[in-house]
Amino acid sequence: MSLFDLQDVCIVIGSIATLDLPMVVDLIGIYGLKGPHRMLTTTDWFLQALSVIPRGSWGDVARRFTMIRWAATLDLPMVVDLIGIFELKGPYYTLTMTDWFLQALSVIPRGSWGDVATRFTMIRWISPKICFRSQKYCEPTASCIPEILRITQVLVSQFPYDMGKSGVSPAENGFNDSVSLLNSEKAVHELIHEPLLDGIDDHLFEFSEALRTVAKALRRVTEGKASAQAEAAEWKRKYELERARNLMLEKRVLSPRGHGNEFNVQKFGNLPDQIMLFDENTEKCELCNGKDDICANEVLRDSESDSDYPVVQAKMMRKASFRLSWCCNGEKGDRHKHDIVSFEKGNITTAERSSKQISLKWESPPQTVLILTKPNSTSVQILCFEMVRWLKEQKKLNIFVEPRVKNELLAESLYYDFVQTWTDDKETLILHTKVDLIVTLGGDGTVLWAASMFKGPVPPIVPFSLGSLGFMTPFYSEHYREYLNTILGGPISITLRHRLQCHIIRDAAKSELENEGPMLVLNEVTIDRGIASFLTNLECYCDNSFVTCVQGDGLILSTTSGSTAYSLAAGGSMVHPQVPGILFTPICPHSLSFRPLILPEHVTIRVVIPFNSRSHAWVSFDGKDRKQLAPGDALVCSMAPWPVPTACQVDSTNDFLRSIHDGLHWNLRKTQSFDGPRDP
Ligand SMILES: NC(=O)c1ccc[n+]([C@@H]2O[C@H](COP(=O)([O-])OP(=O)(O)OC[C@H]3O[C@@H](n4cnc5c(N)ncnc54)[C@H](O)[C@@H]3O)[C@@H](O)[C@H]2O)c1
Numbered sequence: 190m191s192l193f194d195l196q197d198v199c200i201v202i203g204s205i206a207t208l209d210l211p212m213v214v215d216l217i218g219i220y221g222l223k224g225p226h227r228m229l230t231t232t233d234w235f236l237q238a239l240s241v242i243p244r245g246s247w248g249d250v251a252r253r254f255t256m257i258r259w260a261a262t263l264d265l266p267m268v269v270d271l272i273g274i275f276e277l278k279g280p281y282y283t284l285t286m287t288d289w290f291l292q293a294l295s296v297i298p299r300g301s302w303g304d305v306a307t308r309f310t311m312i313r314w315i316s317p318k319i320c321f322r323s324q325k326y327c328e329p330t331a332s333c334i335p336e337i338l339r340i341t342q343v344l345v346s347q348f349p350y351d352m353g354k355s356g357v358s359p360a361e362n363g364f365n366d367s368v369s370l371l372n373s374e375k376a377v378h379e380l381i382h383e384p385l386l387d388g389i390d391d392h393l394f395e396f397s398e399a400l401r402t403v404a405k406a407l408r409r410v411t412e413g414k415a416s417a418q419a420e421a422a423e424w425k426r427k428y429e430l431e432r433a434r435n436l437m438l439e440k441r442v443l444s445p446r447g448h449g450n451e452f453n454v455q456k457f458g459n460l461p462d463q464i465m466l467f468d469e470n471t472e473k474c475e476l477c478n479g480k481d482d483i484c485a486n487e488v489l490r491d492s493e494s495d496s497d498y499p500v501v502q503a504k505m506m507r508k509a510s511f512r513l514s515w516c517c518n519g520e521k522g523d524r525h526k527h528d529i530v531s532f533e534k535g536n537i538t539t540a541e542r543s544s545k546q547i548s549l550k551w552e553s554p555p556q557t558v559l560i561l562t563k564p565n566s567t568s569v570q571i572l573c574f575e576m577v578r579w580l581k582e583q584k585k586l587n588i589f590v591e592p593r594v595k596n597e598l599l600a601e602s603l604y605y606d607f608v609q610t611w612t613d614d615k616e617t618l619i620l621h622t623k624v625d626l627i628v629t630l631g632g633d634g635t636v637l638w639a640a641s642m643f644k645g646p647v648p649p650i651v652p653f654s655l656g657s658l659g660f661m662t663p664f665y666s667e668h669y670r671e672y673l674n675t676i677l678g679g680p681i682s683i684t685l686r687h688r689l690q691c692h693i694i695r696d697a698a699k700s701e702l703e704n705e706g707p708m709l710v711l712n713e714v715t716i717d718r719g720i721a722s723f724l725t726n727l728e729c730y731c732d733n734s735f736v737t738c739v740q741g742d743g744l745i746l747s748t749t750s751g752s753t754a755y756s757l758a759a760g761g762s763m764v765h766p767q768v769p770g771i772l773f774t775p776i777c778p779h780s781l782s783f784r785p786l787i788l789p790e791h792v793t794i795r796v797v798i799p800f801n802s803r804s805h806a807w808v809s810f811d812g813k814d815r816k817q818l819a820p821g822d823a824l825v826c827s828m829a830p831w832p833v834p835t836a837c838q839v840d841s842t843n844d845f846l847r848s849i850h851d852g853l854h855w856n857l858r859k860t861q862s863f864d865g866p867r868d869p
C-alpha cells in the first residue's frame with residue numbers, strides 16, 4: 190500500500206499560500222476523525238490537534254468530503270462553519286448526513302473566516318470533553334442536538350468571534366498573527382521533509398486522498414468565482430446589446446411609416462419581401478395584444494437578435510406560424526398563459542409548465558414535414574413510400590427524411606428525388622428551423638429517437654403506431670390520411686412532454702462548467718451497476734439538500750412521460766405526462782424502507798459516486814449512450830427548457846388512459862359476478 194503522498198500535501202500547502210490557512214486547517218481537521226497518527230503529533234500545533242480528535246469511520250469522512258466538493262460552488266465559509274459543528278458530535282459510528290445535522294448546521298450564525306478559525310480552535314480545545322461524553326455512541330437524536338448547540342453557544346458567549354485577536358493566546362491559536370502563521374507553514378514544510386517513520390498505516394494513503402480532495406475544493410472555489418464573474422460580464426454585455434437594439438426598434442415603430450421603411454432598407458439592404466413580412470408581422474402582433482392567445486409571430490419579431498436576421502431567414506425555409514391556446518372546464522381563456530408556455534423565435538418553450546390541455550392552431554399552413562422511420566421494418570418502409578407520395582402530391586409539402594431513408598426511397602424509384610435530407614449531422618442542429626411537423630413511423634423507440642435528434646426546440650411530433658406496445662404512439666397507421674388532414678388543418682391537442690437535461694461532471698474537472706453534455710432524455714436517465722457485482726453506492730442531492738444514499742442496483746431519474754417505461758418496471762408510479770415532476774426511482778434497493786419519490790420540476794438533482802464506492806457506475810440516456818462514472822464523478826440533472834410536443838389523438842388524458850388500459854392492461858380483472866352472498 191502506498192504511503193504518505195507528499196505531492197498531495199504540497200498541493201494543500203500551495204493552497205495555504207494563496208488561501209485562508211484557518212480554512213485549510215479546519216478542513217484538514219476532518220482528517221482527525223480518523224484517529225491518532227502519532228508520528229504527526231510532535232510537529233506542529235495543528236497536527237497535535239488532530240491526534241486528540243477521536244476515531245471515526247472513513248465512510249463518514251468520505252461522505253463529508255463529497256459534501257465539501259459539492260459545496261465548493263456554494264457558500265464555502267458557511268459549509269465549513271457547519272462542518273465544524275458536526276465535528277462536535279465526536280465519534281461517527283452512527284452518524285450519517287441526516288436531517289438533524291443539516292438542521293443544526295443551518296442555525297449557526299455566519300461569521301467571517303477569522304470567526305470560523307477562532308471557533309474551530311475552541312472546538313479543538315473542548316473536543317476531548319465532548320468525545321468523552323459521546324463515546325457512549327449517542328445516537329443523533331433530538332436530545333443530543335440541544336447539547337451540542339448549547340456547547341456552541343457557551344463557546345460563542347465565552348469566546349466571542351473577535352476574541353481571536355485579543356483573548357486567545359497566539360501560541361495556542363497558532364494562526365492569529367502572521368508570525369505564528371509563518372511558523373505553522375514552516376513547520377508543515379519541515380514535516381514534509383522529515384523522513385517517514387516506519388509503521389505508517391494504510392490510513393495515511395486515505396489521508397492523502399482526502400487532502401487531494403480538499404485541495405481540489407479550494408481550487409474550484411477560486412476558479413468558480415472567476416468563471417462566474419466572467420459569465421456575468423458576458424450576460425451584461427448581451428443585455429446591453431439587446432437593449433440598444435430594442436431601443437432602435439422602438440424608435441422605428443414610433444417614427445412615421447416611411448421612415449421605418451428607410452430604416453429597413455438601410456439596415457437590411459434591398460429585401461422588399463422581407464420588409465413586407467416584417468411589417469405584416471408587426472401589425473399582426475399589434476392585433477394580438479390584449480388577447481388570450483400567444484402568437485408565434487409576435488415573438489418572431491421580438492426575438493430577432495441578429496441584425497442580419499432577414500438575410501438568414503431568406504436562406505432558410507419559412508416556418509409556419511401558429512398559436513397556442515389554453516382551455517379548461519368553464520373557462521374560455523387563461524390570463525396566466527404567458528407564465529406557462531412562451532415562444533422563442535417561433536419555437537415552443539416552457540417557462541412554467543401546465544397541466545391544462547394545450548391546443549395548437551396553425552396561423553399559416555405547415556409547409557415542411559420530417560418523416561422518421563424505425564429501421565429494418567418492411568411494413569414501415571412500405572408505409573413511408575406511400576406517405577411521402579401522398580404528402581407531396583396531395584398536400585404539396587416539402588419532405589425531409591434521414592439519409593438512410595432517402596437511399597431507400599431512391600432505391601425504390603427515382604421519382605422520390607424531390608425528398609430532402611442532410612449530409613452532415615451538424616445540419617440536424619438547425620432542422621427545427623425548417624421543419625413544421627415531424628411524423629414518426631415505429632414504436633415508442635422511434636419517438637425517443639425523434640426527440641433525441643433535437644437538442645433544442647422540437648417541432649410537434651405526430652407518432653404513428655407501427656411498434657409492439659406504442660405507449661406514446663396514439664395514431665393508427667391505417668388511417669394516416671384522415672389524421673394528417675385533420676392535423677395539417679388544425680387545431681390539434683398536444684401533450685408537452687417534459688425532458689430532463691443531464692450533465693456529467695468528472696472528478697478531474699476544474700469547475701462545474703467543465704462538463705459533458707447536455708444529454709436530453711424524454712424517458713429517463715439511469716445510473717446502474719453495469720457488470721459490477723457490487724451494490725451501487727450513489728449519493729443523491731436535491732438542490733442543496735442531501736436526499737439519500739442509494740445502495741442497490743441503481744437509480745432511475747425519470748420524466749413523467751417515462752414513468753410508464755423503466756421506472757414503472759422498478760416500482761415507480763405511473764404519472765400523467767402533463768404533470769410536471771421528476772421521478773426518483775431506485776432499482777432493487779437493498780433496504781426495506783426505500784420508496785420511490787416524485788420531486789418537483791424545478792429542482793436540480795445531483796448524483797455523486799462517492800470515493801468509498803466499491804465500483805464504477807454506468808449511466809444511460811433513454812436506454813442508450815452508456816457512459817462510465819468513476820468515484821468522484823457526478824451526474825447533474827434538471828428539467829430541460831425544451832419539451833417534446835406530441836400530437837394527441839383525442840387529448841392528453843384520454844390518450845394516456847387509453848395507453849395504460851390497452852398497452853399495459855392496467856387493473857384488468859374479471860368482474861365479480863352478481864350472484865353469491867350479499868349484505869342482509
Ligand atoms: N426493465 C424495463 O422495463 C426496461 C429496461 C431497459 C429499458 N427500458 C425502457 O426502454 C426504453 C428505450 O426504449 P427502446 O424502444 O429504445 O428500447 P426497446 O426496444 O428495448 O423497448 C423497450 C420497451 O419499452 C417501451 N417504452 C419505451 N418508452 C415507453 C414509455 N414512455 N412508456 C411506456 N412504454 C415505453 C417500448 O414500447 C418497448 O416495448 C428506455 O427509455 C427504458 O425506459 C425498460
Ligand SMILES: Nc1ncnc2c1ncn2[C@@H]1O[C@H](COP(=O)(O)OP(=O)(O)OP(=O)(O)O)[C@@H](O)[C@H]1O
Nearest residue numbers: 561562563564631632633634635638656657658659
Ligand atoms: N430512425 C431511427 N434510426 C435509428 N434507430 C431508430 C430509429 N427509430 C427507432 N430506432 C431504434 O429502433 C429501436 C426499435 O424502435 P421502436 O421502439 O420504435 O420499435 P419497436 O421496438 O418495434 O416498438 P415498441 O417500442 O412499441 O415495442 C429503438 O431502440 C429505437 O431507438
